[in-house]
Amino acid sequence: MSASTTDIFELSHAAVDEFAALNPTAATAYGIEGHDADWDDLSPAGVAAQRAFFADLAARARACATPTRRDEIAVRVLLDECELAIARIDQGDWKADLNNITSPWQGIRLVFDS
Numbered sequence: 001m002s003a004s005t006t007d008i009f010e011l012s013h014a015a016v017d018e019f020a021a022l023n024p025t026a027a028t029a030y031g032i033e034g035h036d037a038d039w040d041d042l043s044p045a046g047v048a049a050q051r052a053f054f055a056d057l058a059a060r061a062r063a064c065a066t067p068t069r070r071d072e073i074a075v076r077v078l079l080d081e082c083e084l085a086i087a088r089i090d091q092g093d094w095k096a097d098l099n100n101i102t103s104p105w106q107g108i109r110l111v112f113d114s
Contacts, residue, residue: 006060006063006064006065007064007065007071008061008064008066008074008075008078009074011057011060011064011078012074012078015057016032018053018057019053020034020035021035022040022041022046022049022050022053023040023050024036024038024039024040025038025039025040025104025108026040039108040104040108042094042104047094050085050089051085051086051089051090054082054085054086054089055082055086057078057082058078058079058083058086061075061078061079062075062079
């Protein structure tokens with residue numbers, strides 16, 4: 001299937017697997033099998049990989065055909081999520097994400113508690 005005719009819902013399903021590979025602790029928390037023994041890369045290189053994933057996903061979403069209003073809405077939702085993730089990375093949120101309730105370290109601990 002060419003990029004210009006890619007179905008947004010096929011792309012979204014594929015993106016779940018790609019996201020899970022980059023975020024194995026989230027995958028485990030969401031019940032996605034196959035990532036229980038893996039850890040997120042919280043290094044600057046891992047953050048760069050996250051940003052590249054979201055930028056590439058946004059580009060692929062923009063290339064999706066939108067023959068129906070449903071497709072248009074799905075593309076917009078996916079783009080909004082990608083843009084939000086990229087903005088958080090670009091403004092450096094990942095450098096200061098250490099707190100008592102929801103930080104990467106609590107996510108790691110949650111894997112053991114689940």
